[in-house]
Amino acid sequence: xxxxxxxxxxxxxxxxxxxxxxxxxxxxxxxxxxxxxxxxxxxxxxxxxxxxxxxxxxxxxxxxxxxxxxxxxxxxxxxxxxxxxxxxxxxxxxxxxxxxxxxxxxxxxxxxxxxxxxxxxxxxxxxxxxxxxxxxxxxxxxxxxxxxxxxxxxxxxxxxxxxxxxxxxxxxxxxxxxxxxxxxxxxxxxxxxxxxxxxxxxxxxxxxxxxxxxxxxxxxxxxxxxxxxxxxxxxxxxxxxxxxxxxxxxxxxxxxxxxxxxxxxxxxxxxxxxxxxxxxxxxxxxxxxxxxxxxxxxxxxxxxxxxxxxxxxxxxxxxxxxxxxxxxxxxxxxxxxxxxxxxxxxxxxxxxxxxxxxxxxxxxxxxxxxxxxxxxxxxxxxxxxxxxxxxxxxxxxxxxxxxxxxxxxxxxxxxxxxxxxxxxxxxxxxxxxxxxxxxxxxxxxxxxxxxxxxxxxxxxxxxxxxxxxxxxxxxxxxxxxxxxxxxxxxxxxxxxxxxxxxxxxxxxxxxxx
Numbered sequence: 001x002x003x004x005x006x007x008x009x010x011x012x013x014x015x016x017x018x019x020x021x022x023x024x025x026x027x028x029x030x031x032x033x034x035x036x037x038x039x040x041x042x043x044x045x046x047x048x049x050x051x052x053x054x055x056x057x058x059x060x061x062x063x064x065x066x067x068x069x070x071x072x073x074x075x076x077x078x079x080x081x082x083x084x085x086x087x088x089x090x091x092x093x094x095x096x097x098x099x100x101x102x103x104x105x106x107x108x109x110x111x112x113x114x115x116x117x118x119x120x121x122x123x124x125x126x127x128x129x130x131x132x133x134x135x136x137x138x139x140x141x142x143x144x145x146x147x148x149x150x151x152x153x154x155x156x157x158x159x160x161x162x163x164x165x166x167x168x169x170x171x172x173x174x175x176x177x178x179x180x181x182x183x184x185x186x187x188x189x190x191x192x193x194x195x196x197x198x199x200x201x202x203x204x205x206x207x208x209x210x211x212x213x214x215x216x217x218x219x220x221x222x223x224x225x226x227x228x229x230x231x232x233x234x235x236x237x238x239x240x241x242x243x244x245x246x247x248x249x250x251x252x253x254x255x256x257x258x259x260x261x262x263x264x265x266x267x268x269x270x271x272x273x274x275x276x277x278x279x280x281x282x283x284x285x286x287x288x289x290x291x292x293x294x295x296x297x298x299x300x301x302x303x304x305x306x307x308x309x310x311x312x313x314x315x316x317x318x319x320x321x322x323x324x325x326x327x328x329x330x331x332x333x334x335x336x337x338x339x340x341x342x343x344x345x346x347x348x349x350x351x352x353x354x355x356x357x358x359x360x361x362x363x364x365x366x367x368x369x370x371x372x373x374x375x376x377x378x379x380x381x382x383x384x385x386x387x388x389x390x391x392x393x394x395x396x397x398x399x400x401x402x403x404x405x406x407x408x409x410x411x412x413x414x415x416x417x418x419x420x421x422x423x424x425x426x427x428x429x430x431x432x433x434x435x436x437x438x439x440x441x442x443x444x445x446x447x448x449x450x451x452x453x454x455x456x457x458x459x460x461x462x463x464x465x466x467x468x469x470x471x472x473x474x475x476x477x478x479x480x481x482x483x484x485x486x487x488x489x490x491x492x493x494x495x496x497x498x499x500x501x502x503x504x505x506x507x508x509x510x511x512x513x
Contacts, residue, residue, distance in 0.1 A: 038079070128164060128173035135160035136180050143187040147203045154188055158210065165218045177218055185210075185225050192229045197236035201252065204230040228263070231256060235265040239272045245295055250302040254309060257316065270319035273303055277323050281330045289337035290354075296331035300324050332358070336367045340391065343374055343381075348388055352378035370394050377417040380470045383483045387468035392421035398463030400488045405455040407432050407447040407499040410473040414458075414498070419465035419488075425474070426456045426498070434500035448497035455497075464488050471498040 030039035135157040142150035142157070161184070165177045186193075188207055191200035207226040211219055238252030253269050260266065277299055283292035307320035339354035355375035359368055373392040381388030397420070404414050406426040415423045431453065435445075448455055469484040482498060 125172055128168055128171045129176075131160055132164060132173040132176060132180060136183065139180075139184050139187050143190060147188070147191070147199070147206075151206070154184075154206075157184065158213065161218075162214055165215055178220065181214070181218060181222055185222055189226060189229060192233055195236075197233040197240070200233040201230065201237055201255075204233055227260065231260040231263040231265045234259075235268055235272075239268070242272060242276050247298075247302075250306045254306055257306075266316060270316050270323070273299075273306075273320060273323050277303075277327045277330070280327070281334075284330065284334040284337050289334060289341050293331050293334040293338045296327045296334060300327040300331060303327060332361050333365060333367075335361070336365070336371055339371065339374060343378055343388065343391060346385070346388065348378040348381040348385075351375075352382070373417075373421040376415050376421050376423045379415045379423075379472075380417045380468050380483075383470045383481055384468045384485060386485070387417050392417050395420050395463075396422065398461045398488075400462050400464060400490065400492065400494065401459055402462050402467075402486075402488070402494040402496060403457055403459040404469075404496040404498065405448045405457040407455055407497055408473060409433055409500060410475060410479075412498050413472045413474060414496075415470045415472070416460075416462075416467055418467040419463045420467075422460070424458055424460070426458060429453070429455055432499075434502035437501045447499035448495070462488055464490055469496060473500065 030036070030042060138153050138157045142153035145153075161177050161180060164171065164173050168174050185207060188203045189200065191197075191203060204226045208230065211223050216223065234252045234256035238249040238256065241247075241252070242249035253273075256263070257266055257269065277296070280292050280295045280299060283289070283295070286292065303320050303324035307317050307324060335354050335358040339351045339358060342348075342351035342354055352375050355371045355378065358365075358371050359375065362368055365371075370393075373394055377387060377392040404424075404426065406412055406429050409428055409432050411425060411428045413423060413425045432455075435447065466485065466487045469486065470481050471483075472481040473479045479500075484496065486494065486496075488494065
């Protein structure tokens with residue numbers, strides 16, 4: 001028997017049937033005309049395509065592979081049509097039936113393409129769900145770290161949520177983005193739930209920026225979620241910092257008044273500030289008045305800045321201004337208590353400075369006159385520490401006459417304290433000179449003894465008891481003040497003489513009764 005059927009008359013339907021059967025990718029056209037090698041080539045080409053395409057993934061089938069396969073099928077159809085034009089079919093015997101079979105078998109590649117598209121879509125969906133899950137895990141992990149450390153991870157996760165919502169709006173992952181965002185907000189703002197209000201300020205402030213990048217329909221009510229929590233955190237943090245005397249409270253209160261001027265939390269700001277001023281005022285009469293005074297000065301500055309720069313209500317601004325004024329007045333009057341405390345602690349230089357400032361700033365204060373006395377006593381005690389053993393009173397005068405003369409070429413200020421406290425100035429002695437230090441050390445040295453010289457002098461009345469004198473030259477820096485301690489007794493008249501001594505490169509003031 002011949003290996004192939006004899007040529008048949010040309011038949012267009014048969015040629016079309018073979019072509020359609022080859023287009024199915026199964027090589028059946030070649031099978032029906034006994035072209036087994038070519039049929040095997042078709043099978044190999046289809047198998048190669050399946051190896052490339054399966055399993056379906058996100059990337060899909062490379063375009064070059066599809067183009068090559070389609071081109072191959074077209075060539076197989078054209079060649080099969082040419083072969084079937086004059087070749088009888090093995091089966092079925094009639095061309096129309098074969099043509100119908102070819103049309104039906106076209107459903108194989110078409111159905112395969114549809115199934116592959118479904119599988120590819122599912123792969124894409126799964127990849128998007130995996131991205132969402134990784135973003136959720138990143139947020140959960142970031143929630144266990146401080147906010148500043150975790151901020152970059154939060155931003156990375158938010159970028160993922162935004163991409164899913166905007167670039168893949170119909171995906172299952174996109175439909176789950178809102179739930180992920182709800183968890184995202186809760187995690188970022190977790191410090192608020194733990195009542196760590198100072199730690200909650202930064203993350204809640206950050207959450208208020210999220211609506212700038214996320215679609216509003218994805219956020220829904222989350223858009224306003226941080227507002228009340230941030231207002232509460234700003235107040236609670238500022239209030240706690242203010243109550244312990246640390247800095248930073250004004251920044252929190254300022255942010256509250258500027259960002260949420262109508263929030264109920266803003267009505268608590270002025271009372272909190274007023275309470276802080278009241279507490280500092282009470283501390284002025286406590287064990288550390290100087291710290292309380294510094295606290296009041298700091299409060300005045302901070303409250304004044306807050307009142308002038310915030311957007312709070314007029315009532316709040318007015319109350320803050322009044323609190324600042326009150327803090328300033330209390331700091332000024334509290335300087336007296338501070339100076340007394342410094343004096344008692346033996347810090348006489350600081351006490352003098354504080355009392356001088358108090359006297360200058362409080363012209364009508366009831367403690368002003370005594371503050372002057374304490375300042376004078378502090379001057380004396382810096383040279384004669386024994387003079388500072390007790391606070392001076394405001395008494396003056398006495399029954400004992402003490403005359404102080406100046407035998408110095410410089411004007412001098414005489415300070416005295418003890419039974420009474422005071423000071424006065426004597427002008428320079430005209431024609432007087434500084435004594436050589438060696439001369440002043442000799443036995444029999446008597447300053448203020450020139451009967452022909454008119455020494456500047458002043459006589460004061462003092463009570464009996466110990467008096468500490470200090471003479472300070474004016475206009476000569478570096479000169480050492482002189483001091484003298486005298487126990488005054490009734491029935492005596494005392495003369496105090498101030499004079500200058502000079503050594504090479506230095507000078508000092510001497511005194512004696």
